[in-house]
Amino acid sequence: MSAAVQHETEQEQWDAVVVGARVAGAPTAMLLARAGHRVLLVDRAAFPSDTISTHLVHPTGVAALERWGLLDRLVATGCPPIDTYRIDFDVAVLSGRPSAAEGTGRTAYGPRRIVLDNLLVEAAREAGVTVRESWTVDEIVRSGERVIGVRGHHRGGEPTFESARVVIGADGKNSVVHKAVQAPEYDTRPALTAGYYAYWSGLPIDEFRVYVREHRAIVVVPTHDNQKLVLVGWPRREMAQNRSRVEETYMAAVNSVPELAGLMAGAHRETRIIGHGDTRNAMRVPFGPGWALVGDAGYIKDPATAQGISDAFRDAELLSAALDHSWSSGVPWQAAMSDYQRLRDGRAKPMLDFTCMLAPMDPLPAFVRFLFRSMQGNQPAIDRFLGGFAGTVPLSEVFHPLNTLGIVGSRVRRGLRQPRAAWRAAT
Ligand SMILES: Cc1cc2nc3c(=O)[nH]c(=O)nc-3n(C[C@H](O)[C@H](O)[C@H](O)COP(=O)(O)OP(=O)(O)OC[C@H]3O[C@@H](n4cnc5c(N)ncnc54)[C@H](O)[C@@H]3O)c2cc1C
Incomplete structure (x- = not known):
């Protein structure tokens, strides 16, 4: 029987088939199952499984883990808390604790993805999700305009068809679901950075630390086993010339910051240097007849501000709530899913613009440099600002004229007698 005929004659096997079982897919599946829906979660990987990504989970993402009852499990894996952010912009060093928003704390974590993703898959399984690992989706099956299921296979096995009310693409930036449904993209920008990282032991840095220099950024994230992930980023346009000398370029950047070079002198590199540089920036329409997108599949952005995991958690909550409203409360599909897109975009768009401003590592705009200088000594x-970076404070508040003028005014009151000279010095 063809898939289309089966759709017309039988109830779907699943309410949702979720393709991709990492930070977007596993929580989406878990939350749908906790709401009483029948969910199949598939991934071509077998967990525990690693992926290319550094690890910062901002306090907003940590708050999601806490709401889901999973934070204690993460802490029990020995992942160290990150209580301080320190961003050294060269013209100013901004160090402190991101301001808390309602319902979030101020602590971040940097779990290895091999640990975090496995923990999420296990939580989905416990919630009643049927999980198929090493299962690859080969085809998104439609009946007319509508997506009605997927065809896929276990490693070495025969293809099978799985029908669903909705197929959710949580399968990353090269999503097969997106390719099949051709969801329109908007707010697109090309890939801006390349990032390469390795794990180090013996590096005495216990905070999230970033050194921003012209055309280089060096990022340190404390993670499991008392190791520190050290990433060096450079503009995407330098990728071809640096590809054959990654280690040299990486170490040259580290050594260009004397403070960091001193700290790294006593550290030991535990792994080879890995990375990549092909993450474009784009938002995609995240739903259509019988399908939805979540995580990178629906919204890809440069990793410069480390938002991907926390965004995926937020969107897993928004999408699962929208689907549950539609299925359980009778809210029309179009209305529920339009809300999902509107809420996602409203929260993500300012951060996408901010990320794309920082990502090329060009000199910052003059007013931003002046603002950062004026912040020195003004801890609140x-x-x-660090809350803006971490997503706990809306960026519209951080860069609101009332806030920025207040910062400059307070700097003047604190003894900056000649703001014009300070502006010239900062710019
Ligand atoms: C260098 C770098 C550093 C980063 N650093 C950070 C950071 O510090 N903090 C942060 O928050 N974010 C960071 N990010 C971004 C973050 O990694 C991503 O946003 C996040 O991994 C997206 O999660 P996802 O679940 O949407 O997709 P993915 O993690 O890409 O997972 C997709 C899953 O889908 C599966 N899949 C794909 N196709 C199929 C198929 N046909 N059949 C079955 N399964 C399939 C894959 O096997 C995979 O497991 C970084 C990214 C990069 C590249």
């Missing part, structure tokens, strides 16, 4: 302003 620094914490608010």
Whole structure:
């Protein structure tokens, strides 16, 4: 029997088939199952499984883990808390604790993905999700315009068809679901950075630390086993010339910052240097007849501000709530899913613009440099800015004229007698 005929004659096997079982797919599946829906979660990987990504989970993402009852499990894996962010922009060092938003704390974590993703898959399984690992989706099956299921296979096995009310693409930036449904993209920008990282032991840095220099950024994230992930980023346009000398370029950047070079002198590199540089920036329409997108499949952005995991958690909650409203409360599909897109975009768009401003590592705009300088010694302003970076404070608040003028005014009151000279010095 063809898939289309089966759709017309039988109830779907699943409410949702979720393709991709990492930070977007596993929580989406878990939350749908907790709401009483029948969910199949598939991934071509077998977990525990690693992926290319550094690890910062901002306090907003940590709050999601806590809401889901999973934070204690993460802490039990020995992942160290990250209580301080320190961003050294060269013209100013902004160090403090991101301001808390309602319902979030101020602590971040940097779990290895091999640990975090496995923990999420296990939580989905416990919630009643049927999980198929090493199962690859080969085809998105439609009946007319509508997606009605997927065809896929276990490694070495025969293809099978799985029908669903909705097929959810949580399968990353090269999503097969997106390719099949051709969801329109908007707010697109090309890939801006390349990032390469390795794990180090013996590096005495216990905070999230970033050194921003012209055309280089060096990022340190404390993670499991008392190791520190050290990433060096450079503009995407340098990728071809640096591809054959990654280690040299990586170490040259580290050594260009004397403070960091001193700290790294006593550290030991535990792994080879890995990375990549092909992450474009784009938002995609995240739903259509019988399908939805979540995580990178629906919204890809440069990793410069480390938002991907926390965004995926937020969107897993928004999408699962929208689907549950539609299925359980009778809210029309179009209305529920339009809300999902509107809420996602409203929260993500300002951060996408901010990320794309920082990502090329060009000199910052003059007013931003002046603002950062003016923040020196003003801890509440620094914490608010770090909250903007961490996603706990809306960026519209951080860069609102009332806030920025207040910061400059307070700097003047604190003894900056000649703001014009300071502006010239900063710019
Ligand atoms: C260098 C780098 C550093 C980063 N650093 C950070 C950071 O510090 N903090 C942060 O929050 N984010 C960071 N990110 C971004 C973050 O890694 C991503 O946003 C996040 O992994 C997206 O999760 P996802 O679940 O949407 O997709 P993915 O993690 O890409 O997972 C997709 C899953 O789908 C599966 N899949 C794909 N196709 C199929 C198929 N046909 N059949 C079955 N399964 C399939 C894959 O096997 C995979 O497991 C970084 C990214 C990069 C590249």
